[in-house]
Amino acid sequence: MIGQIVKKQALILLRNPIQILLLVGLPIILIAILSTALGGMMMGGGSPNIHVKVALVEHGDEEEEIQRFLRELEDEGMPREAIKEMETGIEQMAPVSLLKDEVFGSEEAREFVELHEVEAGELTEIWDDNSYTAVVEVPENFTYESLEYLVLNHNSQPVLEVSQNDEQQIGPMIVNEILTQFQEQLTLGAFLQKNGIEQGAIQVDEGIFTGEALTLDQENPIGSQEYYAVGMTVMNVLFIASTIGTIAFMEKKIHVFDRIILGNVSRWEYFIGVLLSGTLFSFIHLLIVYGFSWIVYGVKWPNLLSFFTVTASLAIAIGGIAVLLTAISYRFNSEMITNFFSGIVVTLMAVLGGSFFPIGDSSAFIQMLGNLTPNGAGMSSYLMILRGDDIEEISHHVLFLVLFAATSIIIAAISFPKRGRAV
Numbered sequence: 001m002i003g004q005i006v007k008k009q010a011l012i013l014l015r016n017p018i019q020i021l022l023l024v025g026l027p028i029i030l031i032a033i034l035s036t037a038l039g040g041m042m043m044g045g046g047s048p049n050i051h052v053k054v055a056l057v058e059h060g061d062e063e064e065e066i067q068r069f070l071r072e073l074e075d076e077g078m079p080r081e082a083i084k085e086m087e088t089g090i091e092q093m094a095p096v097s098l099l100k101d102e103v104f105g106s107e108e109a110r111e112f113v114e115l116h117e118v119e120a121g122e123l124t125e126i127w128d129d130n131s132y133t134a135v136v137e138v139p140e141n142f143t144y145e146s147l148e149y150l151v152l153n154h155n156s157q158p159v160l161e162v163s164q165n166d167e168q169q170i171g172p173m174i175v176n177e178i179l180t181q182f183q184e185q186l187t188l189g190a191f192l193q194k195n196g197i198e199q200g201a202i203q204v205d206e207g208i209f210t211g212e213a214l215t216l217d218q219e220n221p222i223g224s225q226e227y228y229a230v231g232m233t234v235m236n237v238l239f240i241a242s243t244i245g246t247i248a249f250m251e252k253k254i255h256v257f258d259r260i261i262l263g264n265v266s267r268w269e270y271f272i273g274v275l276l277s278g279t280l281f282s283f284i285h286l287l288i289v290y291g292f293s294w295i296v297y298g299v300k301w302p303n304l305l306s307f308f309t310v311t312a313s314l315a316i317a318i319g320g321i322a323v324l325l326t327a328i329s330y331r332f333n334s335e336m337i338t339n340f341f342s343g344i345v346v347t348l349m350a351v352l353g354g355s356f357f358p359i360g361d362s363s364a365f366i367q368m369l370g371n372l373t374p375n376g377a378g379m380s381s382y383l384m385i386l387r388g389d390d391i392e393e394i395s396h397h398v399l400f401l402v403l404f405a406a407t408s409i410i411i412a413a414i415s416f417p418k419r420g421r422a423v
Helices: 002-013 017-037 062-075 078-092 095-103 120-127 144-150 170-194 225-236 239-254 255-264 267-297 303-334 334-351 364-371 374-387 392-415
Strands: 051-057 115-117 133-138 161-164
Touching: 002 017, 002 144, 002 239, 002 267, 017 225, 017 239, 017 267, 017 364, 051 095, 051 170, 051 267, 051 392, 062 078, 062 144, 095 170, 115 303, 120 133, 120 267, 133 170, 161 170, 225 239, 225 267, 225 334, 225 374, 239 255, 239 303, 239 334, 267 303, 267 374, 267 392, 303 334, 303 374, 334 364, 364 374, 374 392
Parallel strands: 051 115, 051 133
Antiparallel strands: 133 161
């Protein structure tokens, strides 16, 4: 008889294709939307797509200004040998060449900075081009005055003229940060050279530290698609419980439950049938959505044993919620508690469990509260599996899900109306 009850509820669900579409299609749509819209906010979701286009305009000739500076040193009576020795260091300090080759031209910067060297006559055209993030102008005599400041401590440090595109927000900030660090490094280099200090002298020698170097985090990173595949699935599977509860209460309203009792069928058979329905349908729901995520988004599970263990535990917990909602709605002869669960409680549990955003990362207390919900414990377990953890490391979450299911079933059994009251 229990099998017939499960079959009956499955047929009722299958005859409502809109409900099935919502249960299965909604998490799939949400995964696609949220992983795309919020992927940039996720750690491990890949580098943000930042493109900075910079125009560099030189109003002078750096090499000529370097030679003019060296000639003036010779005219002031500096020995030729000292000038010759200084010339090598000055060429390494040439600010414009350093800016082009070592700063904007570095391997790291080339990943997101596009540098264009343009002539002064093209400035009007560049300013009208909205694709440029910033225009960096090197004034005439910039190199000469920089050498005077850095080598001879004469005058004040010259400045670059930077024009920014106000319509872009992040790009100009990046350019400012790059130029600030360039100025600091240039000043530091000049200080070291004037005082005869080698660059390596200010670097920490790792050899002075004894012990073993360990990598603290060797786990697989979680991308936005993996995160939201888990988050939306564990949230929407909660609606299976309210759906089963709604079907069960509908059967009470149309006296299906009364006829079952009058047919000399134990109320516990119906009770177990509801429990198995919620568990089985939840398990199938989880497999369908995760199967779609695997096919479309490439969300793969490195440990299938752990995956199926968590999936089965979460399905049992959802089955426990389903039979608890059924028992309470039968006890009070009202569908209000089921509607409240699907409309309010599911949303609160989803937020607390981290389905929309890793809210637990900001507070250990919130993370603890989130893990005390079935969806939160399930989500933590799934994410740990994706990171490469073994079943032993997620055992406490699995144990919580099983205990949660057992508690829900016990409360439901106590609340379920007795035979005489049910008829």
